[in-house]
Amino acid sequence: MLLGIMGAMPEEMDKIIASIDDKEIVERGSRIYYRGNLFGQEVVAVFSRWGKVAAATTATNMILDFKVDRIVFTGVAGAISPELNVGDIVIGQRLFQHDMDARPLMRRFEIPLTGKTSYETPQQNVDTMAQAVHTFLKNNKEFRKILAEQDITSPRLLTGDIASGDLFISSTEMKHALIKNLPSVVCVEMEGAAVAQVCDDYGVPLIVVRVISDTADEKAHISAIGFVNQHAGDYSLSILKEYIDLTNILKD
Numbered sequence: 001m002l003l004g005i006m007g008a009m010p011e012e013m014d015k016i017i018a019s020i021d022d023k024e025i026v027e028r029g030s031r032i033y034y035r036g037n038l039f040g041q042e043v044v045a046v047f048s049r050w051g052k053v054a055a056a057t058t059a060t061n062m063i064l065d066f067k068v069d070r071i072v073f074t075g076v077a078g079a080i081s082p083e084l085n086v087g088d089i090v091i092g093q094r095l096f097q098h099d100m101d102a103r104p105l106m107r108r109f110e111i112p113l114t115g116k117t118s119y120e121t122p123q124q125n126v127d128t129m130a131q132a133v134h135t136f137l138k139n140n141k142e143f144r145k146i147l148a149e150q151d152i153t154s155p156r157l158l159t160g161d162i163a164s165g166d167l168f169i170s171s172t173e174m175k176h177a178l179i180k181n182l183p184s185v186v187c188v189e190m191e192g193a194a195v196a197q198v199c200d201d202y203g204v205p206l207i208v209v210r211v212i213s214d215t216a217d218e219k220a221h222i223s224a225i226g227f228v229n230q231h232a233g234d235y236s237l238s239i240l241k242e243y244i245d246l247t248n249i250l251k252d
């Protein structure tokens with residue numbers, strides 16, 4: 001089993017990449033892929049750059065060139081649900097492309113010629129990642145102490161719908177428009193649903209796990225940059241470690 005690990009930004013992937021043993025480095029299509037062993041699991045890790053196209057080409061390469069069996073996409077997201085705070089974690093249930101709109105030819109959000117308005121993650125895959133995140137939240141005392149110093153005292157997990165699009169949501173007005181059109185969505189980012197489309201085309205399972213870096217409002221850019229610089233890498237690495245440990249146990 002070869003696990004593909006993707007993030008959009010170098011800060012989201014640096015610590016994962018640094019922890020890979022026996023690294024082979026392959027450059028292709030302006031991306032750098034790191035293949036090796038992470039906590040006993042064969043992996044390929046890459047940062048895709050921001051946005052749907054960059055994520056889609058990178059995911060395609062992961063599947064065709066490296067032949068990954070499964071992809072985990074990790075990184076930050078902006079909160080849409082008022083229930084979410086900075087530092088909370090979201091596992092994507094359904095993934096929507098909120099900027100897809102071919103009306104009046106098709107329904108709003110419909111991915112042309114698929115008949116779908118979203119890509120759904122199988123419940124079993126959501127549950128496995130949820131178990132890994134719960135273990136991370138319970139066991140990672142040192143990291144939790146660092147988070148608490150920054151007022152992230154009780155990070156929690158929410159499973160819900162994610163919207164992706166080539167827009168950084170940075171005003172209450174943009175946020176409310178998204179809520180109005182896609183009321184089930186709990187957070188927003190710029191890649192997940194594009195990778196989901198590629199994975200669906202090739203029949204490769206995908207799990208999107210995101211950490212809330214901002215509340216997608218007027219202060220989103222300040223909050224997101226601060227969070228990405230301070231915590232995104234530690235979250236990604238710690239969650240992936242628990243996920244790999246768990247899936248290795250389930251395999252035995």
Ligand code: ADE
Nearest residue numbers: 076077078168169189216
């Ligand atoms: N990723 C992190 N925060 C985001 C936001 N506010 N909008 C889009 N993508 C994001």
